Amino acid sequence: MSDVQKYRALIVEDKKRVAEKFQRALKSICESMIARDSTQAFEQIDDFAPHVILLDLVLEGDREYQAWEAGMRILERLRKQDSIYQDTPVIIVTGRIEREIEDRCRGLGVTEFFRKPIPLQTLRQAVKESLQKQQQTDADQNTK
Amino acid sequence: MTSYSISQVLGKISKAVVGVFSISDLQERVVDLCQDIFEARDCSLFLFDENRQELRLVAARGYSAKFLDYPDPIFESHQQVVEKPADDEKVGITGWIAATGRSFMSNSFKELKEHPHWRGVFDEDRLGSKGVHSFYGVPLKVADDEIIGVLKIENKRVEGRGQPFTDDDAHIFDILAAYIATTIANARRVGEIKRQSKQLQTITDALQQVVSSLSEELPMQHLLDEIVETTATVLGAEACVLFLKDDQRDVLVERAGVGYVAQLIGKAEYALIPREELAEKPATDDEKVGLTAWIAITGNPFLARNNAELQKHPHWRGKYDPEHYPEGQGKRCQSFLGVPLLVADEIVGVLKVENKKVGDSYVPLTDQDRLVFEVLARSIAIAIGQIRKQRVQREQAVTDAMYRVSEALAGRLETEPLLQEIVKVGKEIFNAEACVIFLVDPADPDRLVETKGEGYVKHLEGIAEYHLIPPDALIEQPEQPEDRVGLTAWIAITGQPFLARNNAELRDHPHWRGRYDPEHYQAGSGKQCNSFLGLPLRVGDEILGVLKVENKQDAGEYVPFDERDQQLFQLLANSAAITIRNTRDFQKLQETQQLASIGRSAAAMAHHMRTPLQEIRITAELLLEDLEERKHASAKDREDIADILGAVERMNDAVERVREAAKPLGPKLDLYDIGEIIRNSFTDNNSFAKQFQERAISTQVVGLENLKTSVIRCDRNLIEEAISNLINNSLEAIGANGRIIVSVLETQEGLCIEVQDNGGGADTNLTLFEPFNTNKEEGLGLGLFIVRRNIEAHGGVVSYEEKDKGACFRIELPQHE
Numbered sequence: 001m002s003d004v005q006k007y008r009a010l011i012v013e014d015k016k017r018v019a020e021k022f023q024r025a026l027k028s029i030c031e032s033m034i035a036r037d038s039t040q041a042f043e044q045i046d047d048f049a050p051h052v053i054l055l056d057l058v059l060e061g062d063r064e065y066q067a068w069e070a071g072m073r074i075l076e077r078l079r080k081q082d083s084i085y086q087d088t089p090v091i092i093v094t095g096r097i098e099r100e101i102e103d104r105c106r107g108l109g110v111t112e113f114f115r116k117p118i119p120l121q122t123l124r125q126a127v128k129e130s131l132q133k134q135q136q137t138d139a140d141q142n143t144k
Numbered sequence: 145m146t147s148y149s150i151s152q153v154l155g156k157i158s159k160a161v162v163g164v165f166s167i168s169d170l171q172e173r174v175v176d177l178c179q180d181i182f183e184a185r186d187c188s189l190f191l192f193d194e195n196r197q198e199l200r201l202v203a204a205r206g207y208s209a210k211f212l213d214y215p216d217p218i219f220e221s222h223q224q225v226v227e228k229p230a231d232d233e234k235v236g237i238t239g240w241i242a243a244t245g246r247s248f249m250s251n252s253f254k255e256l257k258e259h260p261h262w263r264g265v266f267d268e269d270r271l272g273s274k275g276v277h278s279f280y281g282v283p284l285k286v287a288d289d290e291i292i293g294v295l296k297i298e299n300k301r302v303e304g305r306g307q308p309f310t311d312d313d314a315h316i317f318d319i320l321a322a323y324i325a326t327t328i329a330n331a332r333r334v335g336e337i338k339r340q341s342k343q344l345q346t347i348t349d350a351l352q353q354v355v356s357s358l359s360e361e362l363p364m365q366h367l368l369d370e371i372v373e374t375t376a377t378v379l380g381a382e383a384c385v386l387f388l389k390d391d392q393r394d395v396l397v398e399r400a401g402v403g404y405v406a407q408l409i410g411k412a413e414y415a416l417i418p419r420e421e422l423a424e425k426p427a428t429d430d431e432k433v434g435l436t437a438w439i440a441i442t443g444n445p446f447l448a449r450n451n452a453e454l455q456k457h458p459h460w461r462g463k464y465d466p467e468h469y470p471e472g473q474g475k476r477c478q479s480f481l482g483v484p485l486l487v488a489d490e491i492v493g494v495l496k497v498e499n500k501k502v503g504d505s506y507v508p509l510t511d512q513d514r515l516v517f518e519v520l521a522r523s524i525a526i527a528i529g530q531i532r533k534q535r536v537q538r539e540q541a542v543t544d545a546m547y548r549v550s551e552a553l554a555g556r557l558e559t560e561p562l563l564q565e566i567v568k569v570g571k572e573i574f575n576a577e578a579c580v581i582f583l584v585d586p587a588d589p590d591r592l593v594e595t596k597g598e599g600y601v602k603h604l605e606g607i608a609e610y611h612l613i614p615p616d617a618l619i620e621q622p623e624q625p626e627d628r629v630g631l632t633a634w635i636a637i638t639g640q641p642f643l644a645r646n647n648a649e650l651r652d653h654p655h656w657r658g659r660y661d662p663e664h665y666q667a668g669s670g671k672q673c674n675s676f677l678g679l680p681l682r683v684g685d686e687i688l689g690v691l692k693v694e695n696k697q698d699a700g701e702y703v704p705f706d707e708r709d710q711q712l713f714q715l716l717a718n719s720a721a722i723t724i725r726n727t728r729d730f731q732k733l734q735e736t737q738q739l740a741s742i743g744r745s746a747a748a749m750a751h752h753m754r755t756p757l758q759e760i761r762i763t764a765e766l767l768l769e770d771l772e773e774r775k776h777a778s779a780k781d782r783e784d785i786a787d788i789l790g791a792v793e794r795m796n797d798a799v800e801r802v803r804e805a806a807k808p809l810g811p812k813l814d815l816y817d818i819g820e821i822i823r824n825s826f827t828d829n830n831s832f833a834k835q836f837q838e839r840a841i842s843t844q845v846v847g848l849e850n851l852k853t854s855v856i857r858c859d860r861n862l863i864e865e866a867i868s869n870l871i872n873n874s875l876e877a878i879g880a881n882g883r884i885i886v887s888v889l890e891t892q893e894g895l896c897i898e899v900q901d902n903g904g905g906a907d908t909n910l911t912l913f914e915p916f917n918t919n920k921e922e923g924l925g926l927g928l929f930i931v932r933r934n935i936e937a938h939g940g941v942v943s944y945e946e947k948d949k950g951a952c953f954r955i956e957l958p959q960h961e
Contacts, residue, residue, distance in 0.1 A: 015755050021762045058751060095754035097800070117758035117792055120765035 004030055004131035010050035012041045012074065013093075014059040014067075022054060022093075025120050029128055037062040038070050042077070045085060052111075052130040053078070054123075057094040057101065068096075072104065079108045089130040093118060171203040174295070174324050179205045181320070182313055184297035190218060190238055191284075191293035191328070197221050199242050199293065206299070219243070228260055236263045237281060241294045247282040247318070251308035277306040280317055284325035292328060295321050368400035371524050375497060376402045378520070379481075379513055382499035383468075387436055388485075388528075389416065389492055396440050396494060403498075404468050404475075412464050416440060425458050434461045439482045439494045445518065448480040449508035478506040481517055485525040492528055495521050563596035566720045570693050571598040573716070574677075574709060577695035578664070581681070582632055583724070584612065584689055592636050592689065599694075600664050600671075608660050612637055621654050630657045635678045635690045641714070644676040645704035674702040677713055681721035688724055691717045750799045757792050764788040805926045811859035811937045818854050818888060818895065819845075825867035826886055832868075835875055839882060847888040856895055858957065862934035866942075869927040870899040870953050877903025877951060894940075894959035898952055905946040912944055931955075 009032040013019035019034045026032045033048050035041035037059050044050070057071030065073045071094065078085045089111040094101075097115045105113050112126045171189055178187040186206030190199050198217035219239030226233055237248055240261040250256040253275030257264065264275070281296040297317065300307045309317075368386055376384035383403030387396040390413075398405065398412040405412075414437035422441050423431040438459040439446055448454035454477055455462075462477075469475040482496040497517065500509050563581050570579035578599030585591040594601065594608035601608070610633035618637055619627045634655040635642055644650035650673055651658075658673075665671035678692040693713060696703050705713075768785045771777035822845055826832070836843055848854060867886070874884045878901050889896045906912060913932040914925075931953070935942045940957040 015759070018755060018759045018762070021759060021766060024766055025762060093758075095751035095758075097750065097754075097803075116754040117761040117796060119789075120762055120769075123762075 004128065004135055006030075007051040007131045007134060008032065008048060009052045009054060009127055009131075010035060010041065010044050010048065011054045012036075012038075012059070012071070013054070013056045014061065015056075022123065025123055026127055029124060030131060038064045038074050041074055045078075050088065051134045052089045052091065052127055054091050054093055054127070055110075057092060057096050057105075072101075075105065075108050075110070089134065091126050091130065093123070170328060175203045175205045178295065178297050178317075178320070182297045182309070182317065183300050183302055183307070185299035185301050186296075187298070188296045189293065190242070190295075192221070192242070192291070193217075196290075196292075199239065202293075225261070234261045234263050236265070237261055237279075238294050238296065241281045241283050242291055245283045245285060245291050247280070247314075249281075249309060249314060250279045251277070253277060278309050280309045280314060282318060282321045284321055284328065286325050292325055295324065365400070371495075371520075372400045372402045375495065375517070375520055379497050379509070379517065380500055380502060381497035381509075382501055384495075384497045385412075386485075386524075387412075387414070387440070387494045387496075389440065396437060399493075405464075405498075408464060408467060412467075414440070414463075429461070432459045432461050434463050435459055435480075436482060436494050436496065439484050440491050443484045443486070443491055445483040445514065446480070447509060447511075447514050448477075451476055451478060454480050479509045481509045481514060483514075483518055483521040485521055485528065487525050487528060492525065495524060560596075562724065566691070566716070567596050567598040570691065570713070570716055573712065574693055574696045574705070575698060576693045577697065579691075579693045581720070582608075582610070582636070582690040582692070583681075584636065584687065586728075592633055595689070601660075601694075604660060604663055608663075610636070625657075628655045628657050630659055631655055631676075632678060632690050632692065635680050635692075636687055639680045639682060639687055641679045641710065642676070643678075643705055643707075643710055644673075647672050647674055650676050675704045677705045677710060679710075679714055679717040681717055681724065683721050683725045686725075688721055691720060750803045753795065753799050757796055761789060761792045764792075801926055805930050805933065811862055811934075813857050813859055813938075815855050815857055816860045816863075818851070818856050818897075819848050821856075821858075821860055821863050822848075822867065822886055822888070822897075825864040826871050826884075829868055829871070832871060832875065841875070841878065841882040841884060844883070844885045845887070846885060851888060851890055856957065857959075858938055859934075862937060863957075866931040866934040866955060867897065867899065869931050870955075873906075873927055873953075874899060874901035874903055874951065877901060877906070879903070883950075891956065893956065895957045897955040897957070899955075900947055900950055900952040902948065902950040904949060904951075906944060906951045913942065928953075 007030045009026055009030050011019050011022045011026075011032055012035045013022060014036055016036070019036070023032050023034060030051075033044050033050070035044045039062075041053075045053075055071050055074060058068055059065075059070035060067045062070040064070070071092070075090060075092075077083065078088060078090065080086070090109075091112045091114065092105050092110050093114045093116060095116045102113045111130050114122065114126070171191070175187045175189050178184060184206070186204070188204040188207070189202050191202045192199050197220060199219040199221075200217045219235055219242050221243075223235055223239065223243070224233070225235055225240060225243040229235070235243065237256070237259055240246075240259070241248060248259065250259070256262060256276050256279055276298050278300045279296070279298050281294055283291045284293040284295055285291055295317075297309070300309055300313070368388075372384040372386050375381070381403070383401065383405045385401040385405040386399050388399045389395075390397050394416045396414040396416060398408050398410065401409050414434045416437055417433060419441050422433065422438070426432045433441065435446060435454070435457055438444075438457070446457065448457070454460055465477070469477070478499045480496065480498050482494055484491045485493040485495055495517075497509070500507050500513065567579040567581055570576070576599070578597065578601045580597035580599075580601040581595050582592045583595040585593050590612045592610040592612050593606065594604050595606070597603075597605055610630045612633055613629060615637055618629065618634070622628050629637060631642060631650070631653055634640075634653070642653065644653070650656055661673070664673070674695050676692070676694050677696075678690055681688040681691050691713070693705075696705050696709070764785045768777060768782065771781055827843055827845060835841065871884060871886075875882075878884070881902070883902045885898075885900045887898045887900070889898075913928050932942050935955050935957070938957055940955060942956070943954045945952050945954070
């Protein structure tokens with residue numbers, strides 16, 4: 001089994017306890033940080049350069065965007081033409097379940113779209129797979 | 145602002161002053177009226193004496209006793225009134241008004257004192273330092289701008305508090321003053337005439353009779369007839385005729401006549417032209433307008449003592465002479481007097497008398513006759529004006545009624561208070577004994593039921609009903625009593641209005657039955673339906689019901705409805721019908737909106753529940769992991785945590801289903817085979833197959849082979865979901881020897897699908913198709929709600945009945961072209 005411990009995950013989740021539980025769940029896989037809103041998220045992305053982002057779509061009390069749109073706006077900014085995070089894997093874990101929201105996210109190239117509540121193992125599996133893919137890419141680049 | 149509307153004020157004024165020819169009576173009525181209408185503490189009337197020299201206080205209300213000792217006279221017409229008077233040149237504000245003919249308003253004592261002619265002889269006594277807080281004084285002017293006096297109102301008080309006079313007050317007071325001035329002038333003229341001739345006492349009596357008939361609110365025609373009759377008698381004339389202007393056509397039409405003119409009522413007419421087009425000395429006959437028209441156009445009276453004088457008038461044509469004086473009888477017009485009828489400044493018609501007779505001989509009409517005639521004409525004009533105003537008032541009542549109806553609608557948007565308001569308004573407008581609405585029962589289109597009533601019909605709400613039959617089944621002149629449908633039903637069936645002026649007319653209607661008469665009019669009470677007006681409530685071609693009003697009253701007596709009442713009532717009925725319809729549509733809309741709002745809240749609730757569910761789930765899983773890592777986890781721990789996870793799943797599932805059920809639907813219609821839909825949702829449905837087999841349930845589909853076409857236009861997913869929900873419902877109800885039958889049948893409207901079981905039937909105490917209504921331990925009570933939602937999305941109906949000790953749900957789908 002490949003070692004992805006050196007990789008980093010960013011958990012964007014407005015509910016503190018849920019975010020902490022996610023962090024605990026990922027402890028066995030990689031290092032992770034928590035951002036509670038879009039402002040924190042972009043600070044963390046710049047400082048911490050995560051390899052995968054777990055993203056909640058509704059962020060209550062977001063300082064920049066309306067709660068119901070905050071996650072989508074973060075995703076759109078990450079996927080902008082000139083963004084250096086265009087290829088960073090994003091896993092959506094949200095309470096929003098509308099099909100059209102999922103379609104929009106998938107259109108913006110998310111790795112997974114999960115509706116809460118998801119089992120612990122599903123979450124871990126998705127993060128692990130993303131990081132392994134990342135690792136593979138890194139390995140390929142090193143070989144070149 | 146006075147609490148009365150202008151039309152109410154005018155009504156009050158006319159009632160109080162018209163027809164009063166005793167000056168002292170009139171004076172007292174005027175001050176009473178002003179005090180009442182304008183809520184003025186003080187009111188005073190000053191009139192010039194008959195020589196027009198001295199202005200004296202003739203009537204007052206309020207004020208102090210000292211005030212009533214006002215210098216007598218207060219002002220004399222020879223007094224000089226200068227613009228900026230020295231103290232000894234001041235004439236007082238009342239004098240100033242009388243001299244200048246200008247009105248004056250002040251809403252503070254300070255302002256009043258600033259008037260250059262203010263003397264304030266008694267003002268300080270009246271209100272102490274506050275003085276007069278509000279004041280309005282106007283001159284009393286008659287037609288020729290002659291000032292006959294001054295009318296003042298002071299110190300408006302509303303609920304004990306001083307108030308200013310408003311522009312509205314001033315406006316109404318101005319109208320009142322003009323009216324009073326004319327009436328006083330008339331009364332004086334009558335007084336003069338009286339003095340000149342004792343014989344004229346009869347004239348004033350006759351006059352009083354004419355104008356007092358006003359307060360009885362007689363129909364116009366009756367009044368006009370009375371006018372010509374009285375005038376002819378008073379003047380001893382062979383003929384008297386009244387022409388009124390028809391505003392629509394610009395012609396004068398003979399509206400009333402006695403004597404040889406009576407035959408031309410409604411026929412004789414004169415074209416009216418603008419005054420500037422009137423030739424002074426017409427050269428040809430074509431330029432002549434006729435003498436009667438000339439009076440109406442110029443506003444001048446005309447007196448001809450004999451036939452020669454008549455023929456000399458440049459506009460005389462003798463247009464109707466052949467009808468009036470048939471050839472060979474040697475008759476002709478011997479004398480003529482015609483005066484214009486003026487309402488305010490508008491000429492509304494012409495009143496004429498011809499051929500004065502004393503005994504058997506014709507005598508010339510005199511100047512004194514003319515004087516009497518002019519007074520008559522003025523009073524008549526006021527009378528006609530009054531009737532017009534009453535019409536305006538009635539129209540106002542309808543507008544008010546409309547306003548109240550629309551207000552009721554805007555305020556509540558429930559049918560109940562709306563109907564209540566309609567019958568209340570209907571009863572009030574006509575001062576009727578009963579007003580009632582019958583509506584077609586939405587659940588049974590053949591049933592017309594009393595939905596709301598005011599008056600003696602009220603206790604039959606929800607009880608009185610009629611059976612409706614198709615219009616082509618209605619027998620026009622039924623011979624058998626049982627073929628009569630009842631008058632109310634007849635109105636709903638035919639869409640025709642019906643007006644009965646009296647009980648006999650009502651009974652004459654071929655479909656009258658008087659079915660509810662015993663309930664309406666107690667036996668022995670002598671009561672009955674004295675007048676009836678019933679109109680269909682219709683919107684386009686759809687008849688919603690019938691609006692009826694019965695037993696119109698006036699001054700405690702029954703009076704018939706007239707065509708005008710019908711027009712007014714029609715306005716109310718139209719508005720009522722549209723409003724009822726709108727309210728119904730609104731309620732339907734509200735239901736869908738309710739659904740949409742459930743949908744929105746469900747989506748929000750779903751989101752808000754999912755995050756805590758996530759927290760419970762992941763916490764439980766992490767806990768189990770910890771226990772496992774420390775090798776502490778017992779089988780019981782694992783079981784408990786599995787229970788937690790199971791509960792989370794079920795909750796999540798419930799949230800999802802509520803959200804799904806409340807989601808607004810936009811059915812995607814296409815052509816599908818009904819047989820296939822039934823197979824998919826019933827016989828070949830995999831989720832039921834196991835149960836059917838294990839529980840040995842008998843399943844059956846009937847009727848497919850009898851369909852002319854098995855293809856229906858629908859959203860297949862929605863119909864399949866509806867049917868499988870009904871099957872599921874049956875599966876939960878049936879026990880051993882369970883049986884489920886699905887049958888299909890073509891109906892006039894479309895397709896009918898029934899799902900029937902032998903499970904004992906549903907608990908009809910529950911509102912079956914409402915969401916969250918269930919008596920089952922499991923489930924949210926959404927299944928039947930979803931059936932309803934899916935079927936209604938197709939414009940269909942779903943209903944339930946118990947059949948053969950089982951439940952039978954019926955889906956009716958309209959045929960989509």
